[in-house]
Amino acid sequence: MYKQILFLLTLSTMLSKVIIAQEYETIEPPRKLTAKQAEIAEKNYLQYCALCHGKDRQGHVNDHAPSLKSASLFQSGVPHAILRPMSYGRTGTPMGGYLDEVGGPMTLEETWNLTYWLFEKSGVDRVKLSTNPVQGDIKKGERVYQKECSTCHGINGEGITAPALGNPSALAHNTDEFIRYAIRHGRKNTPMKAYQGILPEQSINDITAFLRNKASGWQDNKPVLKQLPTPAEYVVNPEGEHPNFTLKDDQYVMAEDLYKALEKKQKMVLFDTRVTSVWQTAHIKGSVPLPYYADLDAMIADIPTDVQIVAYCSCPRAAADHVVNKLRHKGFTKTAVLWEGIFGWMHLGFPVTRGDLSTLD
Ligand code: HEC
Ligand code: HEC
Known part of the structure; x- marks a missing residue:
């Protein structure tokens, strides 16, 4: 019985990998951490991040800090969508910068290692996303956004119970494909559901274009x-x-x-x-x-x-x-x-x- 369950589990993991691979090409993992680096990264995580993101990286412990274990985030966001907010913070939100260069407690090496530690913990493969803009109709995107998304993300994308999607420092780091991936696949075990199959692909593109339009040419300040x-x-x-x-x-x-x-x-x-x-x-x-x-x-x-x-x-x-x-x-x-x-x-x-x-x- 136990063996059968194990077999089914392995099969379903393999299948889900195949499904991802069909749709997106997966790419090689970034460098692996040594045991010592992983130990320091875990200690840093518990000391600096667990207060809001939770001991188990589950998110939403304080301030609606997002999950730092969801598959879609680590498939699409490593390293920059993790490293950049960790290093410089998200202006105007409770997420501050932890890199020593801006006055935080971590060295450059530690921020990279924590990024890869979170990635390793998530247990997923990275998918290859293009950095090209997603084309869509901004006006139509705004209408769908207001109807479907604004209750959690705010009328102006300022964030209420969910991340500030219109935040200039977030938009400066997150590519269009990263945003679209999050909308299509959701964030597992969080209130963010997968909109693939719920909204037409064109609407997802329209919303992405609408959000991108809010970018202000923000640069991180030192x-x-x-x-x-x-x-x-x-x-x-x-x-x-x-x-x-x-x-x-x-x-x-x-x-x-x-x-x-x-x-x-x-x-x-x-x-x-x-x-x-x-x-x-x-x-x-x-x-x-x-x-x-x-x-x-x-x-x-x-x-x-x-x-x-x-x-x-x-x-x-x-x-x-x-x-x-x-x-x-x-x-x-x-x-x-x-x-x-x-x-x-x-x-x-x-x-x-x-x-x-x-x-x-
Ligand atoms: C005081 C609470 C708090 C602490 C402590 C904190 N964060 Fe955050 N973090 C947040 C909030 C809130 C957000 C969402 C901000 C927004 O609205 O975009 C966030 C966003 C993030 C994101 C972006 C995630 C995504 O889905 O785009 C990453 C990555 C992140 N934090 C990593 C860390 C790491 C690593 C640490 C520890 C070094 C840390 N955070 C400490 C509150 C916190
Ligand atoms: C029920 C509330 C809710 C609704 C409705 C909702 N979201 Fe979310 N969304 C969330 C939460 C909560 C998160 C953070 C999840 C986590 O912990 O990682 C999130 C995360 C995201 C992210 C990832 C942000 C990042 O920096 O990682 C994107 C993009 C996003 N949502 C877009 C949308 C769009 C577009 C819609 C409408 C089609 C929408 N969401 C509707 C709650 C919601």
Whole structure:
């Protein structure tokens, strides 16, 4: 019985490979990782990515971060559709850049190895896709998109419960064929179904052309890296009074209350708990990077115990909650999380300090 099941399973895997191969040519896997490289990649994944993408790469743990195990993504996206967002992030979304060049914690070698580790874990073959544009009718594509896709991806492709398809930095990296492949094949075990056979091929081409039309000629920016604050600079307004926040659910401070306290020059420590590259791009003035993956024990002696701490992120709270819970566990009681997150803060019109940018080649 067991053998029969195994035989059927093997047969169906072979068949699905044949089906893919008929439609698309498969291409050789990229280089293989050594055991040591794989071990470091796994450790990096758990430290930096699991918070949102999940321990098992299943996605949708926080912020609707997509699955990092779906077959169609790894058939069509290796290396660049994985490497680029991992390295530089997706502007305006909670996905920050992890490459050291932009202020993140990983070396170039580590980002490549993590890309291939994810690929190996997915267990699929790469398919060969052309880089030619997909031709379609933009107007017709928009009509189908609004009807079929906008509830999850947003009227302007800004992303709601699903990735921001109109995002300029995503469009700068993703080819037309990559997008079309995702629409045709969906993303297995996620809310993204396969539209092949549901929508006519022409409509899929039309939507692809419509999305491509939103590209803005975006280029990744390399910040001129700012010096990180030293412990002596942690406290904002050291001469000021202590704020007296009323916390929602004993944990959250509202953006408006935080803004007023800063206006009154009250004393506090602001922790930016996102990946440090996005602190480099823009942050609330006076904030100090304490990313969710930082080794708290190594920093603990530098954190004052008698000053109000406010942590924030863009997710809008997952990373900050994670850090504040750890701080509370270590006895820091005067701690709070910014309820709206930094995007909410910016939408309300409150100020941020921006980094200096130079364009990457
Ligand atoms: C704070 C939450 C968060 C963390 C931590 C995070 N991501 Fe993401 N990631 C996201 C979100 C949200 C998106 C989708 C953005 C969008 O709307 O396009 C995303 C998108 C991606 C994509 C694009 C996937 C696709 O289907 O196009 C890749 C690849 C990716 N992340 C890899 C990583 C890796 C690798 C790490 C760790 C080094 C990581 N992410 C850490 C939230 C996160
Ligand atoms: C029920 C909600 C929903 C609907 C409707 C939907 N999608 Fe998606 N879509 C998602 C989710 C969620 C993801 C991310 C899946 C994952 O975890 O990888 C996604 C992923 C994608 C991706 C891959 C993005 C990337 O960067 O990897 C594309 C392209 C896409 N959808 C296009 C479409 C189009 C076009 C339509 C309409 C024909 C559509 N989707 C309809 C939920 C939806």
